[in-house]
Each structure stands twice: as C-alpha cells, then as structure tokens.
Amino acid sequence: MQVRVRCKMSGKITWLIILLVGLHLLLLLAGFVAPYDPAAQNRELPYAPPTRLHLWDSSRFHLRPFVYPWSPVDDGYREDRSQAYPVHAFVRGDSYRFLGLFESNLHLFGVENPGKCLLLGADAFGRDEFSRVLYGGQISVAAGIVATAVTLFVGSVIGVVAGYYGGWIDETLMGTTELFLSLPWLYFLLGVRAFLPLHVSAVRTFFLLTCVIGLIGWARPARLVRGVVLSSRTRNYVSAARGFGGADFYLLRRHIAPETFGVLLTQAAMLVPRYIAAEVALSFFGLGVNEPTASWGNMLSALQQYSVLISYGWLLAPAAALFVTSVIYYLLADALHSRLESR
C-alpha cells in the first residue's frame, strides 16, 4: 500500500518532535556524551558536589573553560586552586561500545586525569552523576518505550477484535477492560512484580518489568481503539468495500486500522512518560533494575535517606531529567490530541 503523509504538520508538533528526537539521541549516544563510565567509582569523592566550570583564574580570562579538582575537607569539599584542568572536546577516556556496535573511547568532552569533571556531582560511590543520568536514561526511557509498545500492541489487538466482531466477544473483552481500569495500577504492578523472581539478571528484569508494566495498561488504549473501530466499522465506505467482496482482513487493514493511528499515536505520547515514571517508581522501590546498572529509579532510591535528600540536592538530577522528558512528551500528546479533535 502506498503511504502518503497528507497531514500538514503544525509547527508546534514539528518542534516538539525535533526536541524529542534530540533528547533520545542524547541518551542513545550516552557513551559518547558521557565523560565517564557509569560504574566507575571514585572512592575518594563520595557525594562530591557538581564541578564548577571556570573561565577566570586569579590573573586572566580563558576562552576554554577549566575546572579545579575537589579536595576533601572536614565538612565537605573545597576547590584545590593549585592545579587547573582545561575542558577539552573529543578526548580519549573510558572505553564503551558505541551504539552497542563497536568499541570506542572517544568522548564529547572531558578533562585530563587526574582531574575530574563531574557536571552533576557524584553519588555515594563517587560515580559521575551526569554520566549515570545519561546511561540510566537509556534504561528508563527504553523501558517506557518498550512497555508502551507492548501496551499498544495488546490494546489495539483487543480493541480491534472487540470493536469489529462485537457481540459476546465485545462484552467479555470490555468487561475485562473495566476490571483492569478499576485496579489501582501501582498496587497491582507491585503485586505482579511480587510474583516474579527478585534476583535475576538486569536484562531479564528489564524485560519482565516492561512486559508487566505494558500488560497492565492495555485497557485504556483497547477502549479507545474499540471506539474508533466501532464507529468506522459502520461507515458506508466499509459497507461498500464489504459489498465488493472485501474480506475482514482487507477491511481492517485498509479502512479501519488507519483510523486508529491517530489515537494510538496520541496514546503513545501519553503513555511513554507514564511508563517511564512507572519504571522509575518500581526501581525506586528496589523492585526494578538493580545496581550496578543505572536507571533513573534506582539512582533516586538513594534519596530515601532523608539526610542524603537534604544535603546532596544534585542527586535529584534524574528527577529533573524525568521532569523534562515528561513535559516534552506531554506537550506532544496535547498537541496531537488537539489536532485529532479539531479534525
């Protein structure tokens, strides 16, 4: 089938999509953008605050920003002004796998050893928070996207079947959606998680988690898709196509499925941030992706100690990242929704 993009993209949607693509690229290229390995510890720098970027030293202005290393004192850290480390672009550092394909050690920026450039400070093990936010974002955002894909797949299959075939199939399926909609999802999520093994590899946890999150949320998209299918099923052009001898599969593929795309797209934009937040919540509780793999949720769980929360505010960085991601997705969902409504 020939695919044409006939819709005129409004400027707002275009900009939001560009922003989103940028954000995801940033996370995708975490290995390159992040100056350090997310698991590399600096035992002498626990809870080091964000490194300050300087342009002025005692005598003059430098075009290239530089940093001073932290040196521990009694009540925290103090900048050691005796040596300065200029920040360079494209430096060699910790090795990583570029896009999971090949080994590389080139980083977007960095300073020479033993200097440290901790843009967002360090956690209890002296690991670079900035690098961990990027790597953790890979896990959390990927979890959101995969779970959304699972939800939308299950939801649209069930919605299409219920809406298209109607009758008792519809009643049974919609009864089940009501069941799922009336569940307090976080309790249920926790419950389902409780029945899964606690200690498994990060990869398995990731897929178990995304499937669980995704499988719990199918009810709403299923309802929406069913509504669209129900209304488009009775359209005259569907009757006409059936009159020409079009089989169910043809009608679904050519007439009914395209109708649901708008709804599914809007739902996707709404669900991804929600599911990222679900992953974050579960990992925050300690039920998600485990250390040492970074995820926004398990990074934030350090803040369950109030002393950490009060003293080391930069450890809220993953929450800020989640905030930005959610707001962009929300604005996109909102824009998509109003365009869908106005049609």
Added chain:
Amino acid sequence: MSYLVRRLVRGILLLAGVSVLCFLFTEMAPGSFFDEMRVNPQISPETIAGLRAQHGLDQPLVVRYGRWVKSALHADLGYSIAYNTPVAPLLWSRAKNTLLLTLTAMVLTWGISLPLGLWAAAKRGGVLDRAITVISSLLIAVPEIVIALALLATAARWRLTPVGGMVSSNFEELSGWEQFRDVVAHLTLPVVILVLCESAVIVRHVRASVLEVLGASYVQTARGLGISRGRLLFRHVLPVAANPAISLFGFSLAGLISGSMLVEVICGWPGLGPLVLDATFSRDLYVVIGGIMFSALFMLGGNMVADIMLMVSDPRIRTGAADAG
C-alpha cells in the same frame, strides 16, 4: 434501586475477577517465600517442604484459591507467612492510616478543584483561567514521583513540616490536642503532594464540563432572558455539570490510591503501601494479594458512593432511562 443492585453485583464480580487474576499470577511466579529460605544451608529441604505443605503451597491452584475464598469469607484473607497472623487484621491496622491520608486528600482535592474549575470556566480566558490551565497542565505532565521528591526535599531542607512517619517519637507524652496537631503536621506533606497531583486533572474536567453546559442552547436562552450570572451558574449550570464530575470521582479514586502508595513509601507514612512493599520483598504472597484486594475494595467503595450520588443527581438513571438503547 435495580441500578444500584446491578452495580453492586458488578462490583463483587470485579473483586472476584481481581482475586482470580492475582492467583493466576501466583501460578506463574517462579519463586515463593520459602525460596529465599532455601539459600540458607541451615534449613533442610525437608523443613521447607513441611512448611510449604503447612501453608498449602504444595496444593494445586484451584485448591489454594478455594481455601483463600473460604478464608476471605471468614474475613481473614489468608495467612501471612512472615507475620504469622491472618492477613485481614494486619492490613486493616495499616489501611486505617491509608484511609486517613486518602480521605483527607480527597476532601481537600474536591474542595479546591470544584470552585477553581467553576471559577476558571466562569471567567474563561481571564488571567486566573490561563494560570489554572498552565499550572494544571504542568502538574498533569510531571510524574507524581518527581512532585513528591521535590516537595519532600523542600520540606526537609527548610524544615517546613515534620518528615517521615505519622507521629513524632514523643507522641505518647503529648496531650490529646497536641497529639492531634502532631498527626496533622505529619499528614500535611503527603496530603499536599496528593492534592497537587490529583486536583489538576479534576480542575480541568470541571472546567471543561462547566464550559460545555455554558455553551448549551438552554443556558444561552436563559442568559438571553437576562438571568443573573450567579443564578445562572448555580441553578442551571452546576447541577448539570455535576454529573461528569461525579463520574470522574470514581475514576479519580484509582489515581488517588495508586498515588497514595507512592507517597506513603516516599514520606514514610505507615499505610498499606509500605506494608505491601515489604511483603513483596519477603514474598509474603497473601499479604500482597490482600493489599491488592483492599485497594480494589476502596476503589469499588468509592465507585459505589459515586453511583449513589449519580442516582440522586441524575433523574435519567433513577428511572432507568439511561440504560435503554
């Protein structure tokens, strides 16, 4: 009346459905409470097998479910392995705290959102309306966990409210009035978080439904007849706009209960949430199932209240006209 009975039957069916789902999931669960024990070399496999048999975990799914239903009918909801007591009393002691938190939050949420939504709709396009729209969008967009952590950090940093737990350590020494104040002080932060998260959605819906009614032709007619603005809003618009708001009430409960779990864990409020979380870690299956059942029960209770209010406010449901067609 038959409407209410039907809703009640439906609610009971839903509860049954939830419990069946829970048991189906336990069947898929590869581990159990005793698996964590198995790692311990001091406990023999025979002991574990004995314990399993004692708790009926070696029985097939149907038998276990049957036993559980029997126990549920005795208001026990099964037996907690970790706490060595029936589940329901254990849950109820915590559920009271959850109810205190959620009910307070709910009353405040509606007390704030209804007038705000009405006001925003009445002064559509005004400064307040725009401010409400922007702020509610922001609150809807930002995940609860971010709002909760940010407020917690703020409150803890500047010592605005006591943080953690439900009472101070010297609670027992306080007088009755001071005890009340102490609980209120501890309640403030979690309630504020919940109200912020939940009211945004409700303000928007109230605003939208009031605007819809304001646009209806009979309201336009009334306006044309020169009816006063206040009278128009309270006599004509509000009663009609109330219906979608009441339906929303049932749905908002789901968000509130899920939200309260998160807030309870983050703020250390001793409600159902932390209990279920601990049970999840120790694989105390029946406590987890009981927690889910309790939360589902709360929701259904709230939905029943919404149904009754709808029936009172909407004559179509009373006469059964809404079911036809």
Added chain:
Amino acid sequence: MSREPESQNAFLRVSGLAKRYVRGGLWRERVVEAVRGVDFEIAAGRTLALVGESGSGKSTVARCVALLEKSDAGQIWIGDTDIASLSLSALLPWRTQVQMVFQDAVTSMNPRFTAAEAVEEPLLIMGKDEALRRETVRSSVNEVGLSVDGIERSVMQFSGGQRQRLAIARALTVRPKLLVLDEALTGLDLSTQGQIANLLLDLQAAHSLTYLLISHDPAVVGRMADVIAVMAGGRIVEMGSTAEMMTAPKHEETIRLLRSARAAQTNLAAITGASL
C-alpha cells in the same frame, strides 16, 4: 431449491424476503422485524423504485439485494440462481453482478483515499493487476463525465455531485448488471440531482443496466422508475407502473407519499430540460 422464476425476462426476482434484527445485550433482547415478506421482480434494463418512509424497510431490502446483509428468509433470484442461499465464498462472483450506490457519497468513500484509489477499490479486492485497474478506472471515470486529470486528488476535494459520480464510476468498474441506488440522489441540490439522474438514465441505456432505486422523493421516482413499489411496515403495500401509481394511487400510503409528485416532477423537468 424453490420454484423456478416465473417470467423469463425478469433480471431480479425477490420473493418472500424477510429480515429481522436482534437488538440489546445479555439482559434484554428486542426483535425488530425490518422486512416481512417482500416480493417483486425487475425486468432487465428497467428500474423499480421502492418508496416509503424511513423505517419502512426499503433500505434493508436494498442491503439484502446488494448482498451487504444476509436475509433471514425468502429468495433473491438472479437468472436461475437464488443468491440468498449461497455461502459467503460462493457469493463472490455474484458481487460483480450487483453493485450498490449509497445515499451519501461523502461517507461511502474513505476520506483518506484519492479518487483513483476509491474507484479502483472493487478491482483491488478482486485481485486485478495494476495496469488493468488503471485502465478500467480511467474508462469508468470518463463514463461518468469526470476528467481523469484530477483523480489523484483526495476524494475530500470533490464536490457532492462529483463524489456521487465517483461512486457510480466505482460501481461501474466491475461491469455490474444491477445497480442498487440507495437514496443515491438524496441530499444533492436540485440541479445536481437532475444531472445525476440524467447520467444514470444514459448509463442504463448504454449498458442495459437494471436499477433498484430506493427513494422517498416522488420527483426522482417519477422521473426514473418504470415500476413503483410502496413499502410500509416492512411490506409492499402497493405496486404498479409509474403512470398508474402517479395518476391513480389506491393505498393511502401511496397517496401520502406521491401527493406532491406532479408538482415536483415538473420542477425537475424544467431544470434539466428532460426529454425522456
């Protein structure tokens, strides 16, 4: 198998057609008898009009004849075959014989499609190859008086009358013998109505098409039909030649429906300058 068709020159013969709908869910069921025992026949190359108020069952008859719905009882003969008794797969070849043109051309074509896509759809479903499809689409579009230049535009860009022409072109692609025109002229303005009516009459003459015309508009019926059947309550209450029905209606339903016929007919004739 039931009796053989009586008259040999009848293209379509419907006898004892009945259709009922079951509404409602598990709790309550409501049976609506939409059509209860309808008999009529249409001679090849002629037009029979089914008239009646909305809810009289005429559209249900149309949908059954156009094979969009399965009837509950009765036979629909085309030649020697009772197509109402055929299985869904056995029906497939018959779908090329009978085509339906819907009331609302706006809704009878997917708004996402271009005109060409909409018109070629029956051929696509039948699995015809692209060259043949393109050729047939061009000839059909020409036949209904549209230019082939604009057929890559979205159907949304066509006017109501043009879309009705596209709908007719779509029906013509499979070379049908019988067209079911379900209120096909309703909702168009008078002059467009006249043009489409003329087009349909021209096509009928050119391809010796048989029409089953569903309408509640006496003007259209008077202009196009050879035989008029009046439906009420799921039955045919009166049937006769157009002249007969227009001049000496007997049943009160007929009188009510055709009351304004003559005035409207003169209107239509005046607008189109009809010669037939």
